[in-house]
Amino acid sequence: MANVLDLRRRIRSVKNTRQITKAMKMVSAAKLRRAQERALTARPYARMLTSVLESLVRRTDLYDPITGEIRHPLLVEREEKNVLLVVVSGDKGFAGAFNGNILKAAQRFVDERQAAGQTVDVEAIGRKAREYFRRRYPAAIFERKTVEYDEGMSEHHSVLRHRSGPVEVTGDHPGLLSHLTFDAVNALSHGVVERYEREQIDAVYVIYNEFKSVISQRVVVEKLLPVRKLGAPEVAVLEEMTLEEREEAAEAALRAGISLKAPEEGDLEGTTDKFGTADVEYIFDQDCETLFGSLMPRYVTTQLFHGMLESVAAEHAARMTAMDSATNNASDMIDSLTLTMNRVRQAAITKEIIEIVSGAAAL
Amino acid sequence: MAETGNNTGKLAVRLVTPDRVLVECLADAVELPSSAGYMEVLYGHAPLLSDLGAGLVTLHGTDAGVDTKYFVSQGFVEVLPGQVTILAEMALHPEELDASAAREQQAAGEAAWHGAGDDAANYDAANAIIREAEANIAAAETSKH
Numbered sequence: 334m335a336n337v338l339d340l341r342r343r344i345r346s347v348k349n350t351r352q353i354t355k356a357m358k359m360v361s362a363a364k365l366r367r368a369q370e371r372a373l374t375a376r377p378y379a380r381m382l383t384s385v386l387e388s389l390v391r392r393t394d395l396y397d398p399i400t401g402e403i404r405h406p407l408l409v410e411r412e413e414k415n416v417l418l419v420v421v422s423g424d425k426g427f428a429g430a431f432n433g434n435i436l437k438a439a440q441r442f443v444d445e446r447q448a449a450g451q452t453v454d455v456e457a458i459g460r461k462a463r464e465y466f467r468r469r470y471p472a473a474i475f476e477r478k479t480v481e482y483d484e485g486m487s488e489h490h491s492v493l494r495h496r497s498g499p500v501e502v503t504g505d506h507p508g509l510l511s512h513l514t515f516d517a518v519n520a521l522s523h524g525v526v527e528r529y530e531r532e533q534i535d536a537v538y539v540i541y542n543e544f545k546s547v548i549s550q551r552v553v554v555e556k557l558l559p560v561r562k563l564g565a566p567e568v569a570v571l572e573e574m575t576l577e578e579r580e581e582a583a584e585a586a587l588r589a590g591i592s593l594k595a596p597e598e599g600d601l602e603g604t605t606d607k608f609g610t611a612d613v614e615y616i617f618d619q620d621c622e623t624l625f626g627s628l629m630p631r632y633v634t635t636q637l638f639h640g641m642l643e644s645v646a647a648e649h650a651a652r653m654t655a656m657d658s659a660t661n662n663a664s665d666m667i668d669s670l671t672l673t674m675n676r677v678r679q680a681a682i683t684k685e686i687i688e689i690v691s692g693a694a695a696l
Numbered sequence: 697m698a699e700t701g702n703n704t705g706k707l708a709v710r711l712v713t714p715d716r717v718l719v720e721c722l723a724d725a726v727e728l729p730s731s732a733g734y735m736e737v738l739y740g741h742a743p744l745l746s747d748l749g750a751g752l753v754t755l756h757g758t759d760a761g762v763d764t765k766y767f768v769s770q771g772f773v774e775v776l777p778g779q780v781t782i783l784a785e786m787a788l789h790p791e792e793l794d795a796s797a798a799r800e801q802q803a804a805g806e807a808a809w810h811g812a813g814d815d816a817a818n819y820d821a822a823n824a825i826i827r828e829a830e831a832n833i834a835a836a837e838t839s840k841h
Contacts, residue, residue: 374716381712381783385745385774515714515785527817613776618730618746627747628772631785638714 351663585657724757
């Protein structure tokens with residue numbers, strides 16, 4: 334059995350670990366609160382945009398009366414041959430199964446699509462996804478070609494892509510999540526929309542961690558493009574919290590002083606859903622189609638932005654839970670080590686007494 | 697006169713950005729940078745939906761007493777007789793505008809325009825950048841005076 338000095342050293346080291354995990358838990362709890370707040374304040378904009386688009390849809394003919402084709406490129410559905418997958422993971426570890434779940438789900442998605450003979454482009458958001466996919470799949474190679482004509486008076490640019498495998502990483506965005514701004518997401522979404530409009534990709538999916546409340550989170554894959562129904566994207570759940578995880582998260586939240594309920598929104602007196610939908614004849618400064626066309630890409634951006642905000646909140650919640658259980662484990666360990674140490678010390682004392690007593694008896 | 701909203705003779709103005717609801721107040725009149733040019737909305741205006749270009753939104757006669765200005769870009773507005781709701785991707789106080797950054801953006805936009813080749817979409821994108829930068833510079837300069 335280890336001696337008292339060793340045990341004391343171990344207890345000290347576990348205590349230090351517990352301090353660190355406790356601090357990390359409190360930091361995550363604070364960040365979670367802020368992330369929840371952000372996700373909440375971002376909602377009115379998304380709601381209003383969706384409702385005005387819905388109202389425009391009712392007022393315009395989205396289908397060409399002659400050819401019957403859909404007029405807006407982001408609504409057009411094509412056979413899915415090339416699929417873009419946006420994976421939203423976390424930047425850092427120490428968040429329990431958070432990153433593992435996302436990456437596992439993403440890998441399964443990629444494998445399924447690959448088995449179905451489709452090509453998959455991966456856009457990795459967050460450091461963990463970036464590291465994971467970069468290691469496994471080649472990066473897409475683009476070649477910029479410039480052809481001059483009219484004796485160098487003008488030139489033609491084209492970008493050629495050389496595919497080296499069915500699955501490629503087309504881009505990663507380090508640092509996007511740590512300073513999540515609408516502008517940054519907008520840049521990403523512009524790229525995605527452009528590739529969709531040019532028919533380089535036939536569908537866009539996003540895998541992220543949905544966050545309803547501390548005890549209600551799940552990994553989902555959402556179909557971003559083509560848009561089938563405004564405001565109600567097709568979502569498939571890939572991974573849900575087990576009852577055990579829920580309980581753990583609930584306990585952690587309780588200890589960190591975070592409410593379990595999904596945060597209530599003010600909803601601006603319930604008017605956000607009515608934006609642009611009043612039952613009156615609007616004057617349109619531009620025609621409906623132009624408006625619809627200019628709002629559609631913004632809708633895609635809001636969807637992406639929303640997914641990322643939720644993912645960030647979920648990451649902090651997962652880290653808080655993980656660090657809370659780590660702190661508990663450390664406490665348990667300290668208890669058991671202290672018990673062992675006391676036993677060892679007592680055993681040593683008892684042994685000494687026996688020695689003295691038996692020595693005295695031998696006299 | 698107004699079927700919706702209040703009866704105070706004032707417009708309920710809301711400026712909403714992706715991050716939050718930035719402004720919620722009452723005003724006598726609102727000047728808006730519609731993509732076809734500036735327009736001013738008074739109480740009782742006919743219902744209107746419009747795209748906004750980059751420019752200044754001015755609120756006249758707010759409770760604060762002074763005119764409040766915001767620089768917005770990539771926006772959208774709904775006008776109802778007693779209510780104006782502005783959705784904007786970006787909204788800043790004019791003091792926060794950075795004219796030198798805008799000039800850089802303008803230069804970048806022009807460079808993009810010259811390098812756009814023969815793809816119409818590239819020109820559109822470059823033009824949008826230039827327009828936004830120009831509005832930005834103009835707003836920054838007017839707010840100085």
